[in-house]
Structure formats: C-alpha cells, structure tokens
Amino acid sequence: MNIEQKVLQPGDQRYTIAFPTGYSENTPVPLILALHFAGHGTPFYGRMILEELVKPALGDLGGLIVAPDCTSDSWSNPQSEADVLTLLDYVSSNYAVDPERVVVTGYSMGGNGTWYLAARNPALFSAAVVLSGWPPEEVGLVDWQVPSYVIHSRQDELMPLEPTQFAVTSLAEKGAEIELMILDDITHFETFRFIEPLRSVFPWIEQVWQAQG
Numbered sequence: 001m002n003i004e005q006k007v008l009q010p011g012d013q014r015y016t017i018a019f020p021t022g023y024s025e026n027t028p029v030p031l032i033l034a035l036h037f038a039g040h041g042t043p044f045y046g047r048m049i050l051e052e053l054v055k056p057a058l059g060d061l062g063g064l065i066v067a068p069d070c071t072s073d074s075w076s077n078p079q080s081e082a083d084v085l086t087l088l089d090y091v092s093s094n095y096a097v098d099p100e101r102v103v104v105t106g107y108s109m110g111g112n113g114t115w116y117l118a119a120r121n122p123a124l125f126s127a128a129v130v131l132s133g134w135p136p137e138e139v140g141l142v143d144w145q146v147p148s149y150v151i152h153s154r155q156d157e158l159m160p161l162e163p164t165q166f167a168v169t170s171l172a173e174k175g176a177e178i179e180l181m182i183l184d185d186i187t188h189f190e191t192f193r194f195i196e197p198l199r200s201v202f203p204w205i206e207q208v209w210q211a212q213g
Contacts, residue, residue: 001019001020001021001055001059002018002019002023003016003017003018003019003047003050003051004016004017005044005047008086008090011071011083011086013068013071013083013086013087014043014046014069015044015046015066015067015068015069015087016044016046016047016050016066016067016068017064017065017066017067017091018050018055018059018064018065018067020059020064021062023064023096024096025095025096026096027096028096028097028098029062029063029064029096029098029101030061030062030063030064030098030101030102030209031063031064031066031088031091031092031097031098031101031102031103032054032058032061032063032064032065032066032102032103032104032105033066033067033068033084033088033102033103033104033105033117033125034046034049034050034053034054034065034066034067034105034106034110035049035067035068035070035075035104035105035106035107035109035110035111035113035114036048036049036067036069036106036107036109036110037049037106037107037108037109037110037191038108038109043069044069045069045070046067046069046070047067049067049107049110050065050067052191052192053107053131053191053192053194053195053198054067054105054198056195057194057195057196057198057201057202058103058198058199058202058205060202061103061202061205061206063101063103064091064095064097066087066088066091068083068084068087070109070113071083074109074112074113075106075109075110075112075113075114075116076112076113076115076116080113081116081117081120081121084117085121085124088102100126100209100212100213101126101209102124102126103125103126103127103128103129103205104117104118104124104125104127104129105128105129105130105131105198106130106131106133107131107132107133107191107194108131108132108133108158108159108188108191110131110133111130111131111132111133111159112134112135112136113133114128114129114130114131114133115128115130115133115134115135115136115139115167116136118146118148119136119139119144119146122144122145122146125146126146126147126208126209126212127146127147127148127149127205127209128147128148129148129149129150129151129198129201129205130148130149130151130152130164131151131152131194132151132152132153132156132158132159132188132194133159133164134159134163134164135163135164135167139167139170139171140167140170140174142171144171144174144176144178145176147177147178147208148171148176148177148178149178149179149201149205150164150168150178150179150180150181151180151181151194151197151201152180152181152183153182153183153184153185153186153187153188154183154184155184155185155186155187156187156188157187157188158188158189159188161182164180165180165182168180177208179204181197181201183197
C-alpha cells in the first residue's frame with residue numbers, strides 16, 4: 001500500500017493518503033476517512049492513525065485511506081467540518097472513489113469527530129466506526145441515519161464508557177442501526193490494542209455495503 005503526504009490548496013490542508021495495492025483510476029474503490037487523536041506535534045500528524053491503526057485493521061477493504069491533519073483544536077466544530085468536507089470533495093473528484101462505500105472512523109478526539117461528522121453529514125457516509133470517543137450531548141436527539149459500530153473499553157480512564165453506552169442505547173431504542181463492542185483491560189492510551197477489535201468489524205462493514213447495494 002503506497003502512502004503519500006499531500007497539501008490541499010488553498011488553505012494548506014495537510015493530509016496523508018494510502019492507496020490500495022493495484023489501485024487503478026478506472027476502478028472505483030472504498031474511501032476510509034481516518035481522524036486522528038489529539039495532538040499536533042508534527043506536520044502530517046494524521047499519518048500516525050493511518051499507519052498505526054486504520055491501515056493494519058482495515059487495509060484489506062481495498063480502499064483509499066485519507067487521514068487529514070486537524071485544522072483546529074477539535075474535529076467537532078464548524079471549521080474542522082468545513083475543511084474535512086472540502087478534502088472529501090477533492091479526493092472524491094480526483095480519485096476513483098465509490099461514493100456508496102465511504103467510511104468515517106477515528107480514535108479518541110477522532111472518535112468524537114466521527115460522532116459529530118456522521119450526525120451532521122449522513123448522506124456522505126455509508127458507515128461510521130467510533131473508537132474511544134464520546135458522543136455529543138445532543139446525540140440522542142438526532143435522527144441517526146448512518147450505520148455505526150462503536151468500540152470502547154471499560155477501563156478507559158480518559159473517556160469513561162457510560163456516556164457511550166447511554167448514547168448507543170438511546171439511538172438503538174429509536175431504531176438506529178448501531179452496535180457497541182465493549183473491551184476489557186485496555187487503557188485509553190493503548191491505541192495499538194484496538195487493531196484487532198477494529199479488524200473484527202470488517203465483516204460488518206461489508207454486510208452494511210451489501211445491504212445498501
């Protein structure tokens with residue numbers, strides 16, 4: 001899988017993009033939007049979440065993986081949202097992307113952003129996978145439309161499980177297509193230990209795509 005670091009102009013939006021093996025401009029492939037955790041230590045910070053978690057777990061989906069650098073202090077605000085949507089539009093217009101197979105995922109702050117973007121832009125995403133992220137307080141009021149899978153550890157010391165459980169239960173009771181996987185004995189900062197749980201969601205994503213097709 002070839003990985004490149006790019007800058008989208010205007011706006012200096014940095015992003016890392018991974019191309020699946022055998023990628024061809026003539027064959028549309030899935031697109032995975034990967035939102036990184038908190039921190040802005042180095043340019044192309046998104047490359048960390050791509051290489052350390054999303055690519056090892058979901059690389060076999062055969063899709064493009066795009067990991068932008070957050071342009072503000074959070075993914076969950078209008079400025080970051082606008083920048084992400086601009087990037088998605090650019091990638092979808094300039095690469096062979098199947099618009100019916102677009103997944104958003106993220107860890108920690110990126111998990112928060114996954115909740116936020118999926119709630120506000122349901123037409124863009126065929127599936128959402130939230131990793132160790134807290135839902136917005138108003139999520140229970142949302143007419144949730146994006147099939148979602150939420151993964152959270154019972155021992156998460158930074159973002160306790162309870163708000164996530166409450167949100168998933170509330171949405172499920174309203175008929176949302178949403179699943180919750182609760183992990184044990186994993187702390188918030190053991191990101192690498194989410195590779196296998198995320199990989200296990202692979203069949204669920206494919207089922208969602210089949211049902212939507």
